[in-house]
Amino acid sequence: GEDVEQSLFLSVREGDSSVINCTYTDSSSTYLYWYKQEPGAGLQLLTYIFSNMDMKQDQRLTVLLNKKDKHLSLRIADTQTGDSAIYFCAEIKAGNNRKLIWGLGTSLAVNP
Amino acid sequence: DTEVTQTPKHLVMGMTNKKSLKCEQHMGHRAMYWYKQKAKKPPELMFVYSYEKLSINESVPSRFSPECPNSSLLNLHLHALQPEDSALYLCASSPRDRDRTDTQYFGPGTRLTVL
Numbered sequence: 001g002e003d004v005e006q007s008l009f010l011s012v013r014e015g016d017s018s019v020i021n022c023t024y025t026d027s028s029s030t031y032l033y034w035y036k037q038e039p040g041a042g043l044q045l046l047t048y049i050f051s052n053m054d055m056k057q058d059q060r061l062t063v064l065l066n067k068k069d070k071h072l073s074l075r076i077a078d079t080q081t082g083d084s085a086i087y088f089c090a091e092i093k094a095g096n097n098r099k100l101i102w103g104l105g106t107s108l109a110v111n112p
Numbered sequence: 113d114t115e116v117t118q119t120p121k122h123l124v125m126g127m128t129n130k131k132s133l134k135c136e137q138h139m140g141h142r143a144m145y146w147y148k149q150k151a152k153k154p155p156e157l158m159f160v161y162s163y164e165k166l167s168i169n170e171s172v173p174s175r176f177s178p179e180c181p182n183s184s185l186l187n188l189h190l191h192a193l194q195p196e197d198s199a200l201y202l203c204a205s206s207p208r209d210r211d212r213t214d215t216q217y218f219g220p221g222t223r224l225t226v227l
Binding site for chain 2: 086098
């Protein structure tokens with residue numbers, strides 16, 4: 001199948017860590033992406049991870065990949081109000097098509 | 113420069129109008145994409161141009177007509193649209209180079225309202 005699943009909502013307090021989870025079903029996925037979309041804006045690439053990696057860290061962002069369980073997570077440390085947005089998980093598979101398969105997005109609300 | 117630009121930012125049109133959306137990138141990418149996105153939903157792929165040739169057309173109605181004049185430019189021509197076509201239209205580009213991830217970079221979108 002081609003399903004990518006995410007929980008729809010997450011609410012955290014400013015300064016706490018946020019963890020957004022994603023599961024996918026296709027083990028042939030090569031790259032997995034996190035995009036951020038603020039209200040009224042386009043999609044901003046946050047980070048991506050290759051399927052042979054377990055972890056990737058970039059400043060406040062940590063991506064963990066459990067390939068056995070087909071589980072991807074995005075941790076945002078010291079969450080700020082500017083992090084309030086919808087976060088989309090997406091996967092891409094090898095081959096000529098290389099079409100992105102999207103999750104439904106997790107709406108992150110950061111409360112002061 | 114990792115920027116994809118789109119014009120106009122907002123567009124309001126009647127059902128009998130003809131208009132065009134424009135997209136430009138100067139990253140040397142060889143694939144460009146049009147997506148349609150409804151509020152709080154993931155984007156839906158409409159068209160893909162790879163090396164200036166239409167390579168994916170996701171059964172989009174003929175009232176949407178893509179055009180790729182060169183590797184940096186992508187247009188979407190609109191004619192006789194319906195109110196349900198109101199959405200955010202996103203353009204993206206990617207390297208389409210075998211040695212790279214083919215990561216897609218998105219523009220800010222055109223917010224289209226069809227009256």
